[in-house]
Amino acid sequence: MxxxxxxxxxxxxxxxxxxxxxxxxxxxxxxxxxxxxxxxxxxxxxxxxxxxxxxxxxxxxxxNPKRWLPVMAGDLVIFFRQFSLMLRAGYTVLQALNAAKTMQSKTRLIRAIDQMGERIKSGSSLSASMSVDKRLFSPLMVNLVAIGERSGNLDAILIRLAENLERTKELKRQLLSALFYPMIVLMTSIVVVSGLVIWVIPRFATFLEVRNVALPRSTQMLLDVGDWTLHYGKILGPLIGVLIFLLFAAYTFEAGKQVIDRVFLNLPLVGTAIQYSAMAQAGWSLSLLLRSGLPALDSLRINGKAAGNLAIRDSFVKAADELLVGRALSRSFEQPHFPLMMRHMAAVGEKSGELDVVMEDVGQYYQSELAAKVKLMSAMIEPVLILIVGGLVGFVYFSMFQAVMSVSKGGM
The missing domain is CATH 3.10.20 (Ubiquitin-like (UB roll))
Structure with missing residues (x-):
């Protein structure tokens, strides 16, 4: 046969x-x-x-090296959309998982879907099987999927979740674009100026000393800076490296992360951008959770767990505690890192009975404010960087020019 x-x-x-x-x-x-x-x-x-x-x-x-890259928000967006489409086509949850798995490119996500399928075969629910992998699926995702399972609208919930992830991804992109460009320009300028001071200027000075030319004061100052850097660089370099390592190590602990997050929030311009990003994400997440039928108390707690900045997360935890003892949501939002607009809009939502719609508008408002803040930061930082970099490089070339003029005056 x-x-x-x-x-x-x-x-x-x-x-x-x-x-x-x-x-x-x-x-x-x-x-x-x-x-x-x-x-x-x-x-x-x-x-x-x-x-x-x-x-x-x-x-x-x-x-393929792409298969071993970490799972990003964009990969989860694609997975949730494909999963929702399969459910709408009439597939069972297990069939939809298996079908969506074949369309993924990241090994980490494929393995996670396999494990989810095995747990579902053993009698576990989809949300419970997702909750095991805490690094891949956040509490917000797990709770929304649980709501979708109870209500029978899992496909619609997955689409909303994918849209929320896309918005969050765009917020992070805007925030990183505001911080990444200035850091790259500043680091490049430091490397260029250091190379001129440590390697170029000393060789040029040696050339002048052979000809018995007195070095101008600016050139001598650069040489002193270069000598100091070469002399103490063997100590200073490793010390800076250890300090950076300790900062990264401290960020892996909750106490250290909380201190560093508070410092970031207090930085000019940067702190406001981080706050606006968190409020935009909070507005959308609260709207999504409330619209799915979750009570305000649970929505606040879940949103607090999803917040990246620990200082803002603490504010959500305190707001949930205030709500638990009977205070209104607008009064519960009287926390250190919540803007006044957030409190007023919560009061409007409570009075109108459309808190989910108002929180959606809050998310849109703070996304627009973040975009404006990013443009303002770029407009302010670029001229400052040009002045700093131009000033440093200009001073180095001015010192070299003075030395050349000394030669032309008869230092031969």
């Missing part, structure tokens, strides 16, 4: 596929028809060759 591969429609009209052993293609189609399966396409298959092809494809796919 040979083995045949088929594509067909089942008794409910849903697409299905598989393999069947039969004497010939006609006999295979007849057997499938007896099982109430309407055959669309059937052909003889070679299990061994297909298995070998599958192994080759998997081996070549494993060589």
């Amino acid at each position: 040979a083995q045949y591969q088929y594509k067909a429609l089942d008794a409910q009209g849903k697409p299905t596929s598989g393999r069947i052993e039969a004497e010939n293609a006609k006999d295979a189609a007849l057997r499938l028809r007896q099982q109430s399966i309407f055959v669309l396409e059937i052909s003889e298959s070679s299990v061994r060759s297909e298995a070998n092809d599958s192994r080759i494809r998997q081996g070549l796919g494993g060589l």
Whole structure:
């Protein structure tokens, strides 16, 4: 008997596929028809060759470096959208997971989906199986999926979740663009000026000293700076490296992260940008949770867990505690890192009974404010950087020019 591969429609009209052993293609189609399966396409298959092809494809796919990159927000957006589409097409949760898994490119996400499928086969719910992988799926995602399971609107919840992730991703992109460019320019200028002071100026000074030319004061000052850097650099360099390492190490502990996050919030311009980003994300998340039927208290607690800045997270925890003892939401928002606009809008939402709609508007407002803040930061930082970098490089070239003028005055 040979083995045949088929594509067909089942008794409910849903697409299905598989393999069947039969004497010939006609006999295979007849057997499938007896099982109430309407055959669309059937052909003889070679299990061994297909298995070998599958192994080759998997081996070549494993060589792709992109498969081993960490899972980003964009990957989860695609996964949630595909998952929702499969559910709308009539797939069961397990079938939708398996179908979505085949379309993923990151090994970490594929492995997570596999593990979720195994837990669901063991009787676990989708939300419970997601909650095990805390690094990949946040409490916000898990709670929204649980709401979708209870309400029967899991596909709609997944679409909302994907949209929320896209908004959060855009906020992070705007925030990083505001901070990344100035740091790159400043670091590049430091490297260029250091190279001139440590390597170029000393060689030029040696050339002048051979000709018995007195060095101008500006050139001598640069030489002193270069000598000091070379002399103490062996100590200063490792000391700075250790300090940076300690800062990163402290950031991995909650106490250290809380202190550093508070420092970031108090920085001019940068702190406001971080606050606006957090409020925009909070507005959208609260709107999504409230619209899904979750009480305000639970929504605040979940949103607090999702906040990246620990100082802002503490404010959400305190707001939830205030709400628990009976205070209004607008009064609960009287926390250190909550802007006044957030409190007023919460009061409007409570009075109108449309808190979810108001929080959605809050998210849009703070996203617009963040975009304006990013433009303002760029407009203010770029001229300052030009002055700093231009001043440093200009001073170095001025010192060299003075030395050249000393030679031309008869230092030969």
